[in-house]
Amino acid sequence: MNFIDNPEKLRGFEKNVRVEKVSRRSILKGLGITGGFVLAAPVMSRQAFAYETGADKMPHGVVVDPRVFVAVAPDGTVTILAHRAEMGTGVRTSLPLIVAEEMEADWSRVKVQQAHGDEVKFGNQDTDGSRSTRHYLIPMRQIGASARTMLEQAAAKRWGVPATEVKAVNHEVVHSATSRKLGFGELAADAAKESVPSIEGLKLKDPKDFRYLGKGQISIVDLHDITTGKARYGADVRLPGMKYAVIARPPVTGGKLVSFDPDAALKVPGVEKVMQVRGWPWPSKFQPLGGVAVIARNTGAAIKGRDALKLTWDDGANGKYDSVAYRKELEEASRKPGLVVRQEGDADAALKGADKIVVGEYYLPHLAHVSMEPPVAVADVKGDKAEIWAPVQSPGGTREDVAKTLGIPEGNVTVNVTLLGGGFGRKSKCDFALEAALLSKELGAPVKVQWTREDDVRHDFLHTVSVERIEAGLDKSGKVIAWRHRSVAPSIASTFAAGAKHEAPFELGMGLVDMPFEIANISCENPEAAAFTRIGWFRSVSNIPRAFAVQSMVGEIAHATGRDQKETLLALIGTPRIVKPAVKDMWNYGEPFDSYPIDTARLRKVVELVAEKGEWGRQVPKGHGLGIAVHRSFVSYIATIVEVAVDDKGKLTVPRVDTAIDCGTYVNPERIASQIEGAAIMGLSLAKYGEITFKDGKVQQKNFDDFQVLRMDESPLVTNVYIVPPGPDTPPSGAGEPGVPPFAPALMNAIFAATGKRIRNLPLGKQLEA
Amino acid sequence: MIKVKINGQEQSWDGDPDLPLLWFLRDEAGLTGTKFGCGQALCGACTVIVDKEAVRACITSINDVAGREITTIEGLHPNGDHPVQKAWRQVNVPQCGFCQAGQIMQAAALLMDNPKPSHDQIREAMSGNICRCGCYQRIENAVHLASTGV
Numbered sequence: 045m046n047f048i049d050n051p052e053k054l055r056g057f058e059k060n061v062r063v064e065k066v067s068r069r070s071i072l073k074g075l076g077i078t079g080g081f082v083l084a085a086p087v088m089s090r091q092a093f094a095y096e097t098g099a100d101k102m103p104h105g106v107v108v109d110p111r112v113f114v115a116v117a118p119d120g121t122v123t124i125l126a127h128r129a130e131m132g133t134g135v136r137t138s139l140p141l142i143v144a145e146e147m148e149a150d151w152s153r154v155k156v157q158q159a160h161g162d163e164v165k166f167g168n169q170d171t172d173g174s175r176s177t178r179h180y181l182i183p184m185r186q187i188g189a190s191a192r193t194m195l196e197q198a199a200a201k202r203w204g205v206p207a208t209e210v211k212a213v214n215h216e217v218v219h220s221a222t223s224r225k226l227g228f229g230e231l232a233a234d235a236a237k238e239s240v241p242s243i244e245g246l247k248l249k250d251p252k253d254f255r256y257l258g259k260g261q262i263s264i265v266d267l268h269d270i271t272t273g274k275a276r277y278g279a280d281v282r283l284p285g286m287k288y289a290v291i292a293r294p295p296v297t298g299g300k301l302v303s304f305d306p307d308a309a310l311k312v313p314g315v316e317k318v319m320q321v322r323g324w325p326w327p328s329k330f331q332p333l334g335g336v337a338v339i340a341r342n343t344g345a346a347i348k349g350r351d352a353l354k355l356t357w358d359d360g361a362n363g364k365y366d367s368v369a370y371r372k373e374l375e376e377a378s379r380k381p382g383l384v385v386r387q388e389g390d391a392d393a394a395l396k397g398a399d400k401i402v403v404g405e406y407y408l409p410h411l412a413h414v415s416m417e418p419p420v421a422v423a424d425v426k427g428d429k430a431e432i433w434a435p436v437q438s439p440g441g442t443r444e445d446v447a448k449t450l451g452i453p454e455g456n457v458t459v460n461v462t463l464l465g466g467g468f469g470r471k472s473k474c475d476f477a478l479e480a481a482l483l484s485k486e487l488g489a490p491v492k493v494q495w496t497r498e499d500d501v502r503h504d505f506l507h508t509v510s511v512e513r514i515e516a517g518l519d520k521s522g523k524v525i526a527w528r529h530r531s532v533a534p535s536i537a538s539t540f541a542a543g544a545k546h547e548a549p550f551e552l553g554m555g556l557v558d559m560p561f562e563i564a565n566i567s568c569e570n571p572e573a574a575a576f577t578r579i580g581w582f583r584s585v586s587n588i589p590r591a592f593a594v595q596s597m598v599g600e601i602a603h604a605t606g607r608d609q610k611e612t613l614l615a616l617i618g619t620p621r622i623v624k625p626a627v628k629d630m631w632n633y634g635e636p637f638d639s640y641p642i643d644t645a646r647l648r649k650v651v652e653l654v655a656e657k658g659e660w661g662r663q664v665p666k667g668h669g670l671g672i673a674v675h676r677s678f679v680s681y682i683a684t685i686v687e688v689a690v691d692d693k694g695k696l697t698v699p700r701v702d703t704a705i706d707c708g709t710y711v712n713p714e715r716i717a718s719q720i721e722g723a724a725i726m727g728l729s730l731a732k733y734g735e736i737t738f739k740d741g742k743v744q745q746k747n748f749d750d751f752q753v754l755r756m757d758e759s760p761l762v763t764n765v766y767i768v769p770p771g772p773d774t775p776p777s778g779a780g781e782p783g784v785p786p787f788a789p790a791l792m793n794a795i796f797a798a799t800g801k802r803i804r805n806l807p808l809g810k811q812l813e814a
Numbered sequence: 815m816i817k818v819k820i821n822g823q824e825q826s827w828d829g830d831p832d833l834p835l836l837w838f839l840r841d842e843a844g845l846t847g848t849k850f851g852c853g854q855a856l857c858g859a860c861t862v863i864v865d866k867e868a869v870r871a872c873i874t875s876i877n878d879v880a881g882r883e884i885t886t887i888e889g890l891h892p893n894g895d896h897p898v899q900k901a902w903r904q905v906n907v908p909q910c911g912f913c914q915a916g917q918i919m920q921a922a923a924l925l926m927d928n929p930k931p932s933h934d935q936i937r938e939a940m941s942g943n944i945c946r947c948g949c950y951q952r953i954e955n956a957v958h959l960a961s962t963g964v
Contacts (some may be wrong), residue, residue, distance in 0.1 A: 132910030132947045263906055270911035271902045272894035273847020273887030277912055280846035288841060313830040344837030345830065347853070416851050416859055416912040416946045465849070465912025466946050497852040718909055718949070725948025748856035748944060757941040759950040 095775045098634035099179035102170065104163035104440065108183045108243060110191040112165060114143060120215065120229030122149045127159040128180075129171040129437050130266070131415075131467030132722075133780045134715035137264045139176060139184050142711060145256045146188025146249055147195070148212040149228065156265045161439025161459030169440045172472050172581065173633065174678035174778025177711055181776045189246045191235075198234035199226050251772075260714035266463065278435035278462045279420040283490040286422065289483055290346040290494055291321055293335040293503050296359040296741035297577045298326035304336045305354035312352055314345025322482055326362070326578070327539050330445060330473040333503060337483055343494050363741040365576035367509065370738075371407065374573060377532045378405060378513035382571025383546055386557040386627045389565030391517075394526030398517030402604045404597045406514075407805040408589040410736035411507035411582055412751055417465020418500040423480035424490040428452045434477040435464035442474040449478045450485060469581035473505050501751050502743045505580025506736055508533045512593030517565075522605035524616060526565040531556050533589065538575035545572040547586070553631030555590025555785070560642050560676060562618025577738065583726065587677040587785040595673035595789030596804065599796055609672050609793055610655050617674075620645035633679050639775050640679040647676060649768060650683040650704040657766050658685040658702030667691060668699070671793025673786040678778025680707040681768075684724075686760075686790040690798045694812035698728060698760040698791070706768035708777045716779045717765040723783025724763045729754040731788040732808050816880045820845065821889025831877035835869075836860045838876045839886060847887035847915050851944070858943030861916035861923075862886050868923035887915035890922060898922045901960035909947035917943045921957045930961050 099106045115123040124143045130136035140156045143149075159166050168179075192212045199217035200207040203224060210217050216225045256262055269275040294300060306318035316339050323334015336353060340346035395401060421434035423446075430450055436442045439459045447454040464471055480493040495503075510533030517526030535551055537544035547556075547570050557568050582588070595613075602612035623642040632640060651674050654660070664670060667689055674683035687700040701724045710716055733752040737744045745751040770776075792803045795812070803811055816827045825843055827833070834853075839845045839862070848871055851859030855870040862871050863885040890896045898921045908914045917940065924931060924939045931939065936957045945953065 130910075132908075134909075263903065264908070266911060267903050267906070267908065268894060270908045270914050271899045271918060272890075273845075273915045275911055276846075277849075279840075279850060282844060282846070314833075341829075342833070342837045342841035343850070344833045344841070348830075348832075414946060416857070416910065416944065417849070418851075463912075464910060466910045468946075494850070497854070497857075714906060718906065718952070721951055722909055722948030725950060726946070729948075747854050748852050749854065753944055753946060754948070754950075755941040755944060756950040756954065757937045759937075759948070763951055 094182065094773055095639040096636050097179050097639060097775065098636065099168070099183070101634060102168035102179070104168050106179065106183050107165065107167035108186045110187050110194065110240060113187050114147070114191045116228050116232040116235065118229050118232055120153055120227050122154045122228065123157050124154055125159045125166070126156050127166040127169055128176045129169070129439065129461050129464055129467070131171065131437065131464035131471065133719060134264050134712055135171065135176045136266070137262065138711040138715065139180055141256050141262060142181060142184035143188040145254055146185045147192040148214060150215040151256060151262060153215055158461050161443040161461065163440035169438065170472070171437045172469060174780045174782065178679070178776040178778060181709065181711065185248050186243055186246055189248050190241055193241045193246065194235040194238040195228055195231050197238045198231045202226065202234065257711055258713065260712055262712065276462055277417050277465045278422070278433065279417060279494060281422040281433040281462060281492065283422060283424060286490040286492055287316065287339045287487060288341065288343045288346050288494065289337045289339050289491050290343065290350050290496060291335045291337045291479060292350050292353055292355055293333045293499065294323070294357050295502065296357070296363050298360040298362045300358045300360060301335060302356040302358050304356070308352035308354065309338055309349040312345060312349040314341045315349035316340055318349070318353070319486065321479060327542055329540050330475045330478065331449070332475050332479045332482065339487065339491070347496060359741050362576045365738045365741045367409065367738040370509070370576070374509065374511040374532045375405065377571040377573065378511045378530045380571065382530055382532070382569040384567060385552050385570050386566060386568035386625055388626050391526045391528045391565040391567035394565035395515060395517040395528060398526055399520045400518045400604060402516045402518065402597070402600050404514050404593065404600050404804055406512045406589065406593040406596060408510050408592060409734070409806065410509045411730055411734045412501050412504045412736050413468045413470035413582055414500060414748070414751065414753060415464070415466025415468055415470055418497055419470070419476035419495040420493065421477040421480040422490060422492045423477065423484040425450065425481055425485040429456045430481055431458045431460070432477050432481065433460045433462055434474070435462050435471055436474050436477060437464065437467045437472040438474065442477050445474050445478060446481050450481055468583040470504060473580055497748065498746045501745050501747060505539060505578045507582035507588070508536070508579045508586070510589040512589050514593055514597045516597060516601055518601070518605065522607065524561070524563050524601060527561065527563045528567045528569070529556060529559065529593070530569045530571060531590065532571045532573050533586070534573045534575035534579050536579050536581060539578050539580060545574060546570050549629045549631040551586045553633070554586035554677060555594060555675065556586070557625055557627045557630065558642055558676070559594060560623045560644055560647055561616040563616070576741070584677060584781040584784040587675060588730070588788070591673065591675040591785035592788045592806065595675065595786060596792050599671065599789070599793035600802065603796070610651065610660050613651060613672060613674060614648060617644050617647055617651070620648060635679055640777065642676060646681045646706050647674060650674060650681045650706050653766055653768060654683040654685050654702050654704035657704065657764065660685060667798060669794045669796065669798025671790045671795070671797060673790035673793060675782070675785045677782045677785055680705060680777040680779065680782040682706070682782045682786055684786040684790040686787065686794045688791065688794040688798050690795065690812055696732070696795070696808070696812060697758070701760045701763040702766070703763070703783065704766040704768065705779070705782065707779045707782070708774040709770040710767065710776060710779070713767050716767055719779050720765045720783040721763045724787055725754050725759055727784050727787025728760065728791065731791050731806060735807050816876055818876065818879050818882060818884055820884045821886060827876050832875045834872055835862070835874045835876050835879055835884070836871035839871060845886050845888055849912055849915055851913065857913070858920055859913050859916040861919040861943065863919055863923050866923070866926055868920050887919060890918065896922060897960040897964045898925065898957070900964040901956040904964065905952050905956040905959060907949050907952040907956050909949055913943060913945045917945065917953055921960065924957065925961055931957070933958065
C-alpha cells in the first residue's frame with residue numbers, strides 16, 4: 045500500500061472534523077455522565093474477548109465503561125474521550141474512531157476530547173510500547189457497543205417495541221417495521237437512564253460492516269489545527285501571570301551545584317529572579333537533576349539570563365565517564381562468557397566442531413531522542429493543589445510523581461495532556477513536569493519550564509550503548525549449527541535503582557533471547573555492564589542493536605556461503621512453526637504467548653511479501669546494492685529492503701525502501717504507512733549519524749549541528765509500505781516502533797552489496813569515504 | 815520603541831531590542847503557531863515570512879525586523895486555505911505536527927519565489943527544515959501538489 049504515489053487518491057481526505065473544547069454542560073446532558081466525569085463507575089469484567097492481551101496487567105488495567113468515555117449531547121454531538129497521548133502515531137484519532145465505528149456514530153458529528161491523567165478512571169494511560177491499539181481495540185469496541193445498545197434500548201422503550209426490533213444506523217436508531225427514526229441527540233437523555241449492558245451480552249459489529257476501521261479514509265482530528273498553527277502543544281500553554289523559566293542543570297549526571305552567582309543574570313532585561321531547583325541523587329527514576337532556574341517575563345530573556353550565570357559544579361563519580369574508553373570495556377566484555385540467558389543444545393561444542401565460524405562484533409552508541417518539541421511543561425501550584433499542562437506520554441505516572449514530589453495527595457493533582465511534539469520514549473519520563481511543579485510551588489505563580497535543544501541533548505534519558513557479538517558456526521554444507529550472541533549494554537533498570545548490572549527481562553526479550561532462527565545449538569549471554577548516565581526507552585529500545593547485529597550477521601553468513609541474502613534469511617528462519625525459546629521469565633512485550641506467539645510463518649510471510657513487492661533480486665545500476673532484514677518486535681513482524689547507491693567518493697543515497705508489516709488487525713492503515721515511512725527516516729538517521737559521546741562525564745553534542753538527524757535532501761527517494769491483511773482473528777500488534785529495527789541492518793547489507801564494505805560500527809559517519 | 819507589522823497588525827516592543835523575534839511572537843504577542851525547535855537556525859521550526867522571504871525567527875532579533883511585515887502561520891491565509899495548507903491536508907502530511915508550521919511557511923516562501931519547483935528543488939529548499947517523525951516524502955509530495963494546483 046502506498047498512499048503517496050497517487051496523491052489524487054487522497055483528494056477528499058480532508059474531513060471537517062475538529063477537536064473543540066466541550067463545555068461541561070453539554071457533557072452533563074450527555075450519555076449518563078454525571079458530576080462532571082466524577083463518578084464511581086464500576087469496572088466491568090471483560091470476559092468477552094476474542095483473545096487475551098496483557099492490558100489487564102498494566103498499572104490500573106482497562107476500564108470499559110461508556111459513561112466514562114462517551115457523551116451524547118442533545119444536538120447529537122458525540123464526544124469521545126481520547127485517554128492516550130498523541131505524539132504523532134494518530135492514536136488520538138484511531139481509538140475514538142473505534143468507539144464511533146461500533147456505536148454507529150457519524151464521524152463528522154464526533155468530537156474528540158483529551159482525557160486528563162487519571163488511571164483509576166480511564167485505565168492505563170502509558171502511551172508507549174506500541175500498545176494502544178493492541179490493548180484497546182476490543183475495549184473501545186465494547187465501549188462503543190455499550191453506548192449503541194443503550195441508545196437502542198431507549199428508542200425501543202420510547203416506541204414500545206422490543207429492543208431486538210430496533211437498530212442503530214449512522215447516528216440514528218431505526219425501527220424499520222414502522223419506518224420510525226430517532227437521532228442520537230433525541231435519545232441522549234433517555235439513553236443516559238438505561239443501565240449499562242453487561243459486556244458478555246454485547247453484540248459487536250460484523251467487521252464486514254465496518255465503515256471506518258481498516259479503511260484508512262479518516263484523517264487525524266488535529267490535521268486542520270496543525271496546518272493553521274492552532275494545535276496546542278506543551279509549549280503553547282499560556283496562563284495569566286505565567287512566568288517563563290529555563291534551568292541550568294549539572295553537566296554530569298549525578299553532579300551537584302557548588303555555588304552560583306546570579307548578579308549578571310539579574311541585569312539582563314526581562315529577568316526577574318534566579319533560584320535554585322531541588323535535585324535528586326542519581327539514580328532516582330524521573331526526579332529532576334536540580335540546578336539553577338532563571339525566571340523571566342519571556343523565554344528569550346530567561347535563556348539570555350542563564351547564559352550570564354556563573355556556576356560551579358561538583359561533577360561527582362560519573363565525571364570520569366568516557367565513551368571511547370567505555371566502548372573498549374564493552375567490547376572486551378563481549379569476548380568473554382557472560383550470564384547465560386538462553387541455552388539450547390551445546391553452542392560451545394558445536395562452535396568447536398564447526399567447519400567455519402563467522403564472527404561479527406557490532407557497536408551501537410548512545411542515541412538522543414531529539415523530538416522536535418524539546419521537553420516543556422507548565423505548572424500552577426496553589427497551596428496543596430497542583431495543575432500541570434504538559435506533553436507527557438504517561439499522564440497517570442506524571443500525576444503520581446507530581447503528587448509524590450510535592451508531598452500532596454494524588455487527587456489534588458490535575459495533569460492536562462497537550463499534544464506532544466514527538467515523544468519517542470523521552471516524554472515517558474516526566475522530569476520536566478516535576479521541575480515546573482517545584483518552581484511554581486516556590487514562586488507562587490504559574491510557570492513554564494522550557495528546555496532548550498542543548499538541554500535536551502545534554503540531559504536526555506539516552507538510548508543505551510551496546511556491543512553485540514555474534515558467532516555463527518557453519519557445517520560443511522553451510523548450514524548454521526551454532527549461534528552464540530553476547531549482548532553487553534547498560535540497562536534501563538539503572539535509571540531506577542543503583543547497581544543494575546544485567547539487562548532486565550524486557551530488554552533481553554527484545555531481539556536477544558526471542559531470536560527466531562531454527563538452529564540446534566544456541567547460547568545467548570549477557571555480560572555485566574554498568575551505567576554512567578541516565579538510560580531510558582528510545583523508540584524500539586533494545587531491538588535496534590539486536591536487529592542490527594542479528595540481521596547483519598545474516599548478511600555475513602550469506603556472503604561467507606556465497607548465497608543470496610533472502611534465501612539465507614529464510615533458511616535460518618526455518619520451517620513455519622511456533623518458537624518457544626528455553627528461557628526463564630521470557631518476556632513477550634507483556635503479552636500472553638497464546639495470543640501472540642513467535643510465529644515463523646508470519647515472519648517468513650513478510651520476507652516473501654517484501655521480496656515480491658520490493659522486487660528483490662532486480663538488476664540495479666553499478667554502485668547500487670540491495671539489502672534485506674526482518675525483525676519481530678512489539679509482537680509485529682516487519683521486513684525491509686533498502687536500495688543504496690554509493691558513488692566513488694563514498695557518498696550514500698537511498699533511492700528506494702520497501703517495507704512489509706504484519707501488525708495483525710489494524711485500525712488505520714494510512715497511519716501505519718506514515719509510521720513506517722517515518723521509521724525509515726529515523727532508521728537512516730541513526731544509522732548515518734546517531735551518536736552521543738561522553739568525555740569527562742559530559743555529553744559532547746549540543747544541537748542539530750553536532751547531533752545530526754536526517755534532512756529531506758538525503759531521505760529515501762521513495763518508501764513503499766505493504767500491510768499484510770490480517771486473518772479473521774489475528775490480534776492487533778504494534779505499529780509505532782517496529783519499523784525502526786530492520787532498517788539499519790537492511791541498509792548495511794545493501795552497502796555491502798554495493799561496495800563490499802561491511803559496516804559493523806554505527807553510525808556510518810565517514811566510513812565509506814575511506 | 816520598535817514597531818513591526820505582524821499578520822497585518824501593528825505591534826510595538828519597548829523591551830530588549832536583541833530579543834529574538836521567536837520569543838516576541840510566542841511569549842509577548844501570543845502567536846504560538848511559530849515553534850521553538852533549536853534556537854540556532856538549524857531546524858526551521860520557527861520559520862516565518864518577513865516581507866517575501868523565509869526567515870528563522872529564533873536568530874532574528876526583533877530589532878532586525880523593525881518596520882518590516884511579518885507573516886506567521888496564523889496569518890498565512892484567513893481560513894487556513896493557502897494552497898500549501900490545503901495540499902498538506904490532502905496528502906495527510908503531519909505525524910506529531912510540531913515542525914509543520916515551519917515547513918508550511920518555508921514551502922509557501924519557496925512557491926512565491928519559484929511557483930513550479932522540480933522535485934530536486936523542493937528537496938533542496940526544504941532541507942533546512944527538520945522533521946523528526948520523518949514526514950519528508952509527504953512534505954515533498956504536498957509541495958509538489960501545491961505547485962501544480964490543489
